[in-house]
Amino acid sequence: MPLLELAGITKDYRLGKTFVHALRGLDLTIEQGEIVALMGPSGSGKSTLMHILGALDTPTSGTAAFDGQSLQQLSENQLVTLRGRKVGFVFQTFNLVPTLSAQKNVELPMIFLGVPKRKRAARAKELLTKVGLADRIRHKPNELSGGERQRVAIARALANNPEIILADEPTGNLDTETGGTILELLRRLSVDDGRTVVLVTHDPEAVRIAGRVIRLRDGRTVEETANA
Amino acid sequence: MLRDFLVLAGSSILHRKIRSWLTVIGVFIGITAVVALISVGLGLERTITDEVAKVFGVDTFVLAPRGSFGAARTSEGSDQYALDLEWLRTLDGVLTAAAVRQRTAFVQGQPGPEGRLAQGFLPVMGLSPELITSFSSFVGSLEVEPGGRLFQEADRVVAVLGREVATRLRVDAGQTIVIAGDADKPEITFTVVGILATADDGRPQQGFTSGMPASATTIYIPYDTMESLWGPAQDVLVTLVRTAPGRDVDEVANRAQAELRARGSRVTAITYSDISSAIGTVTSTVSAFLAGIAGISLLVGGVGVMNTMFTSVLERTKEIGIMKAVGAKNSHILSIFVIESGMMGLVGGIVGTLLGLGLSAVASAIIGRMFDVRIAVVASPVLITATLGGSFLLGAVAGLWPARRASKLPVVDALRYE
Numbered sequence: 001m002p003l004l005e006l007a008g009i010t011k012d013y014r015l016g017k018t019f020v021h022a023l024r025g026l027d028l029t030i031e032q033g034e035i036v037a038l039m040g041p042s043g044s045g046k047s048t049l050m051h052i053l054g055a056l057d058t059p060t061s062g063t064a065a066f067d068g069q070s071l072q073q074l075s076e077n078q079l080v081t082l083r084g085r086k087v088g089f090v091f092q093t094f095n096l097v098p099t100l101s102a103q104k105n106v107e108l109p110m111i112f113l114g115v116p117k118r119k120r121a122a123r124a125k126e127l128l129t130k131v132g133l134a135d136r137i138r139h140k141p142n143e144l145s146g147g148e149r150q151r152v153a154i155a156r157a158l159a160n161n162p163e164i165i166l167a168d169e170p171t172g173n174l175d176t177e178t179g180g181t182i183l184e185l186l187r188r189l190s191v192d193d194g195r196t197v198v199l200v201t202h203d204p205e206a207v208r209i210a211g212r213v214i215r216l217r218d219g220r221t222v223e224e225t226a227n228a
Numbered sequence: 229m230l231r232d233f234l235v236l237a238g239s240s241i242l243h244r245k246i247r248s249w250l251t252v253i254g255v256f257i258g259i260t261a262v263v264a265l266i267s268v269g270l271g272l273e274r275t276i277t278d279e280v281a282k283v284f285g286v287d288t289f290v291l292a293p294r295g296s297f298g299a300a301r302t303s304e305g306s307d308q309y310a311l312d313l314e315w316l317r318t319l320d321g322v323l324t325a326a327a328v329r330q331r332t333a334f335v336q337g338q339p340g341p342e343g344r345l346a347q348g349f350l351p352v353m354g355l356s357p358e359l360i361t362s363f364s365s366f367v368g369s370l371e372v373e374p375g376g377r378l379f380q381e382a383d384r385v386v387a388v389l390g391r392e393v394a395t396r397l398r399v400d401a402g403q404t405i406v407i408a409g410d411a412d413k414p415e416i417t418f419t420v421v422g423i424l425a426t427a428d429d430g431r432p433q434q435g436f437t438s439g440m441p442a443s444a445t446t447i448y449i450p451y452d453t454m455e456s457l458w459g460p461a462q463d464v465l466v467t468l469v470r471t472a473p474g475r476d477v478d479e480v481a482n483r484a485q486a487e488l489r490a491r492g493s494r495v496t497a498i499t500y501s502d503i504s505s506a507i508g509t510v511t512s513t514v515s516a517f518l519a520g521i522a523g524i525s526l527l528v529g530g531v532g533v534m535n536t537m538f539t540s541v542l543e544r545t546k547e548i549g550i551m552k553a554v555g556a557k558n559s560h561i562l563s564i565f566v567i568e569s570g571m572m573g574l575v576g577g578i579v580g581t582l583l584g585l586g587l588s589a590v591a592s593a594i595i596g597r598m599f600d601v602r603i604a605v606v607a608s609p610v611l612i613t614a615t616l617g618g619s620f621l622l623g624a625v626a627g628l629w630p631a632r633r634a635s636k637l638p639v640v641d642a643l644r645y646e
Contacts, residue, residue: 057639084554109555111236112551156554
């Protein structure tokens with residue numbers, strides 16, 4: 001059974017006075033453990049697709065299933081729980097909570113799942129060590145470099161041991177070298193831990209780690225290539 | 229989880245120090261005003277009841293004319309009543325009793341230089357000697373001019389005169405006056421034993437703190453002697469009754485009132501607890517009214533909290549999106565924001581309570597100096613608890629609307645917010 005299965009997905013939303021048809025009948029299947037790169041020009045529907053994959057948003061029509069569970073049948077709170085347990089997000093702009101330390105940021109998803117304080121702290125330290133930030137645990141986001149922030153974000157995405165990591169332009173705000181480390185980190189999540197990673201990216205380097213590249217245009221899949 | 233939310237809310241408050249403090253100031257000004265006003269009110273109430281207890285004594289009650297006190301006050305009540313004082317003294321539970329009766333009588337003094345007697349219709353008051361011996365706190369410090377004295381228990385045909393009436397009747401201590409009673413009773417000659425001294429400022433002494441100032445125009449004679457002039461008492465102004473040690477004052481007072489009424493005395497028994505509850509009603513009404521006005525500033529503080537929270541929600545739209553993306557339910561977001569605004573209310577409450585108590589102490593000292601009394605400083609635990617609880621609630625309620633708005637933000641829109 002595939003981890004994610006989308007069929008005939010459309011998504012319309014209003015942006016001011018205009019209707020945007022972000023997705024127009026998209027089919028996509030993602031298997032457990034693979035790394036998929038989603039590419040396409042702006043306005044092609046990458047981000048919208050990403051939101052639907054991460055259960056942040058529901059499609060206007062079509063069917064979306066996560067682990068065989070139809071997303072349309074879940075209540076809002078069930079979607080939140082699914083997100084909390086099975087999905088980890090990494091954003092282009094890091095999206096850390098500025099008032100909280102690195103450790104607290106990593107603990108955040110665990111707080112909402114009700115993980116006990118001690119267990120949470122240990123897990124956060126373990127993850128921060130794993131991404132190479134053992135000495136940055138008490139730093140606030142504004143005391144960290146871009147690359148360090150993105151590593152905190154990856155540690156946070158891993159907090160609840162999710163099945164899938166959704167990364168929206170994870171290297172977009174980083175220099176090539178730092179971007180390289182981030183990509184290597186993401187690759188290892190798939191290779192070592194068997195996690196599924198979906199990347200939205202323009203970065204040719206990012207494409208290199210992907211097992212499969214899907215190109216979108218005008219809300220549809222236009223090309224799908226398997227990397228060697 | 230609640231503790232984690234407290235930490236999250238706290239870190240957000242500390243992150244916006246200036247704005248948070250300004251909001252807290254908005255809250256604590258109102259709280260300070262309310263706490264100070266209520267505390268001063270409570271202090272005044274305690275001071276007044278303490279003073280009343282000091283004068284009144286908790287074992288004493290007053291028999292006043294019916295309809296002259298409390299809710300049953302009427303204008304038609306007569307201000308004098310019939311009384312059998314000897315019978316009252318034998319009532320179970322009564323230790324001692326003293327009464328005051330008053331008449332206007334034709335009085336003759338001493339002849340003037342041309343031989344004419346000084347005479348006229350003058351007020352005559354009959355006082356039980358016990359009033360002076362047993363109820364001195366009611367009478368206060370009555371002083372007579374040098375060479376005179378007040379009357380004692382064995383005295384029968386003696387009089388004490390106010391300074392003004394003594395002058396008019398041309399008498400001094402040791403001389404006599406003649407008072408005429410009812411037509412069927414003989415006139416009686418009284419020896420003047422003392423003349424009430426006037427106070428330094430020339431005014432008569434404030435003798436009877438129970439509301440009957442010692443008068444410079446009145447003739448005072450022993451209560452029992454009044455009977456020889458006018459018969460059994462139909463003209464009593466006030467009676468003071470002390471109960472036997474260990475007896476329930478209210479019970480004795482109620483029984484005395486009921487039995488006296490059955491015997492034809494139109495009286496109302498007033499005990500210490502009647503007076504203090506009457507005072508309590510007045511002072512708590514006044515402080516509730518003042519606190520209500522001060523409460524308006526609390527409302528303003530609450531609106532301030534609401535405003536701050538709306539700004540905070542707007543500023544943190546993206547943060548709300550992040551929290552939702554990593555697994556926060558709407559109820560979690562709502563809790564975090566309500567706790568945050570409640571905490572600002574609570575901090576305002578703590579600061580306001582401390583300042584309010586301080587302010588009330590200062591105000592009590594100033595009022596005390598102005599009126600030359602010691603005003604009790606009251607820090608009521610009930611008031612403090614209620615204020616702290618109330619201020620948290622004020623903040624939480626003010627934050628409810630912004631928090632609901634925050635919790636309802638669609639996660640995708642919130643994440644996209646710049």
